[in-house]
Amino acid sequence: MGYPQKPHARETVVLSKYFGDADARTYKGWIKRGGYEMLAQALTMEPAKIIDIVKESGLRGRGGAGFPTGLKWSFMPKEKKKPHYLCVNADESEPGTFKDREIMRWTPHALLEGSAIAAHAIQAEVVYIYIRGEFTEPWTYMERALAEATAAKVFGGIKIYLHRGAGAYICGEETALMNSIEGKRGNPRIKPPFPAAAGVFGMPTTINNVETLAAVPHILKQGAAWYKGLSLSSPKSTGTKLFSVCGHVQRPGNYEVTMGFPLKDLLYELCGGMQAGRTLKACIPGGSSVPILSREETEGCLLDYEGVVEKGSMLGSGGVIVFDDSTDMVYQIMRLARFYAHESCAQCTQCREGTAWTTKILERILAGQGKMADLDLLLDLSENMTGKTICVLSDSCAAPVVSGIKKFRSEFEEYIAGRRRAVMVA
């Protein structure tokens, strides 16, 4: 359901079934809707069996990287020698993404149930749910739901804690998130060691996204084959995915569709297309960190992990940002770069200095003082910022710059040549 929109006939409503239904937030209401049945069943199952089912379902991480979830769980030591931890990444900070927020707002118990099942599967007794600091409303509902469910003793021996972030984008990076939980500065860690070997507090840890875990009870309930069958194109991308559509469409919101759904249909049918008299110019399909798609690429794009890569971008977190023909791409790209410059943790040289320099160049181009050489400089700088740092924040800053210059070069050149009115940016 594309809450706050009415559900569209072409949506496949699984995770978002109760979006907008306030009764589902309560423990009683959730039980009435069949909640916690799968958890009770899972707690009697062999952990390895659950991992097998999730592997079989083809579920992949919904946080952005798309790593197969069952495989990730199987990396945890089979023989438990140290405490195991599950961290839930609810630090949804990717610009353009707001799906986890809705899951926590409307179905907090779905996340708690999925988390507890996952914890059982990886033999963890402690779960940390790291919630973005700005998410005040989801925090309130999560806190309430956790108190109710804990009082009802549904989690067996599993203890779930909520941990509130303090507003840093980088804390959504899994190793920075673990540092933050430990009370340290949220800096990404160098890998190896990988979290499954030494994660939070140095113990074997798995980190999963909210949407990933919310899907787990459904997979247990309806079976791996059912989930695997939810695929319209590539068999490597299965299930449903929430897409947060924002920008210049008539009905922005969250839409749950089956993997492989055409992006064109999502934008033009489900979201009602552009505003009257406007046409599509560009689209960022997976949150601000992925390359920008042109109109042609957007309209030919299938929404699954492979389909978006084929068009030169990534599915990412499913945050679809839509730009119509009134958009100033240079300004939008500058805004993105400025965001990354602000959020860089300052560890790696390329990111700390590169994001800020990129922003300065873009600001100057907008101010009408750019040079043609700046475009090559931006591309070269982006090359230096790609694939050379601890985490991918630096790459994320470079991606829209590179794709933006490649696809909308004439807009940059108009500013540089003085054919566009300069924009002074504060």
Place this chain on the structure above:
Amino acid sequence: MADELINLTIDGAPVSVPKGTLVIEAAKQAGILVPHYCYHPGLPVAGVCRMCLVEIEKAPKLQIACATQVAEGMVVRTQSAPAKQGRMGVLELLLINHPLDCPICDQAGECELQDFTFQEGRPATRYSPDYPKRFNPVEDFGPDVLYVPNRCILCTRCVRFMEDIAKEPVLNVSERGDRAYIGIHPDARLDHPWAGNVVDLCPVGSLLSKDFLHKARAWELDKTASICTGCSQGCSITLDTRDNVVVRVRPRPNLEVNRFFICDHGRMNYRWMNRGDRIEAPLVQRDGELHATDWDEACERVATLLRGAGGRAVALVSPKASTEALFLARELFAGGGGRGGGLEWIGAFQVVMGEEAPLVGVPNLALRAERAPNAKGAELLGYSRDYAAALAAAETAAIVLVLDEPDLVVRTAGTLIYAGTVLPEGARAAAVVLPIANVAEEDGTFVNRDGRAQRYFQAKPAPGMARPAWWVLSELAAAAGRGERVATAAEAFERLTAAADGLRGLVPA
């Protein structure tokens, strides 16, 4: 399996290193220094500066040599075009906010940012002069440390030293992005007894020693391997001299003793080496006054005194004296193959005590309470710690030799021979005064508290006619017919390891 060797190739050179070795260390074994800033062998790996990017065959992207462990059959290329391109990119980015104030920076000449930029940086920046550079004012971090944030490249070596080695985490990285700087706890000072190491660790001119501020340019300095005289730990140091004046003490890596560090007490313990009020010529007593003379007459005078002497001889020595000098002083009275000539010998030294200050993160490393670099050496040679007894014995002794104890008050009915660097009031009654070199002016050996003999070297000339104590004592022995001359400290050391029981077989490290 610690012994298991891994074979890999670095820039075409085959290397075999123990399992678990980092690529950056393996490269050193192949004679290749991969440029780096945040990596330091004495600190935990951070992997943040990204300077040591190298190409590793089969890896999808460039890897940092400082955080990558070697693997069997690995092929590393430090000089491939992508690796050099990657490092050039880092250097350019490190310089965009750097003030490039090398002409007034203390680090210039020994700055890794300068060195690697010369080696593989861009000839010119592409950072437009219109863009402002990050600016933050200079901060006073502690008794001897200034922080110049504009020059900082945020390698975090200082942060990691305070956190993981000193275990007093008062520094951090504050702020984010290009606004970041090294912050200090608002209620804390960088006054840990080992805090000065952050200045040495800083690869650029961002953390500066107030003591050394604007004192000299790096290229004007002569560097001499030495041993710290601050305490009985015996840390390896480098004495930096400019125009024959010691201007700075820095740690010299020694994995067995002090790893890469020295304490602030040792770091500041050098001004006395430059004292101007030195004895510059041998002095002999004539008509109730000391008169300057030459070495021949001084030696002859001592020889005459020794020849006629019988009874007790007392040697009051400094535990800062070289092992060679202590040995030869003993030999002058007691040794010489039974040619002691009827002298009963007593030797003693006194130790100044202070506060012990350990560096928690390094085992067996501390500023020791015993502020005596060669107490162990003196002990092994039979010198006693019972200084009071020796002073009492001196009153009735026939001959008293004082070796470099300037604050000494000694009363004796016998003959006083004073060998020292400066002339204290109490030495004016001496029959003979012999000018000797200080630790910066001679070669010699100390034995540290763990019994490790360590050689130090001459960093500057001795004033006037002053000579190393071992030379003086061997001349006296020769003149008195009590031993052979030695020409060098090494020769003296050879002789003592052959003759002295406690030191037999010792090899200076």
